[in-house]
Amino acid sequence: MLLLINVILSLWVSCANGQGTCSKSDIEIENGFISESSSIYILNKETQYKCKPGYATADGNSSGSVTCLPNGWSAQPICINSSEKCGPPPPISNGGTISFLLKVYVPQSRVEYQCQSYYELQGSNYVTCSNGEWSEPPRCIYPCIITEENMNKNNIQLKGKSDRKYYAKTGHTIEFMCKLGYNANTSILSFQAVCREGIVEYPRCE
Structure with a gap:
């Protein structure tokens, strides 16, 4: 019983000193207002706020709530112009x-x-x-996909690599060489092919 009285007295003293309470005046809501009439809120008390017509909370609702915490209100409410908010960002391919x-x-x-x-x-x-x-x-x-099938058609192979399939990002240079027993049938420069948005021109050996 004595312990309960001490707890009640401690809470009363805290409230009397302004501790454990939040003030309505500490909340400034541009384009919105607190919908309750109280001016002082005790610890853990939740209060509602509303946005003016044409405005919405950050999550798109017309109203929201904040809670009185030991260090003050849980958040500063915000009401934004509905025409200025955005929906989900646009999707992109790949x-x-x-x-x-x-x-x-x-x-x-x-x-x-x-x-x-x-x-x-x-x-x-x-x-x-x-x-x-x-x-x-x-x-x-798109990357360029260098396949064994395409290299065999042109009697070429990757220079310095043994990969049967090779991926190259756009703008990257892919070096080729003739397979053993074949000679170049295209220019020397063609053996340093550049990947351009998924397309690569293969050199050829005969």
Whole structure:
């Protein structure tokens, strides 16, 4: 019983000193308001706020909540112009975002992309939400796939490599040489072929 009285007294003293409480005046919501009439909130008390018409919370709702914590409110509420928010970022072929997608993004949010293995990312890794639209997403450029079948057709092999299948990113140089017993039938320069967005011109030996 004595312990319970001490706990109650401690809580009363804390509240009297302003500890363990949050003030409504500490929340400033541009384009929104606290929907409850209380001015002081005790620890762990949750309160609701609403956005004005035409505005929404960061997750796209018309209202949200904040909680009174020992160090103050759990978050500073935000209400943004509905026309300025963005939906999920655009998908890209042979790649995707590296983070879990949200339904709604606030202005100036950034999302990062990456490509599948061997694909070359062209453009910025990031897109940014601005005025309700995403900036232009990157492209994932096809690699060149050097196959044993195509090399056999041209009587060539990879220079310095024994791979039967070889992947090269766009812009990379692939060096070839004639197979034993064959001579070059195309220019010397053709044996240093450059991968261009999934296409490579093979040299030929006869």
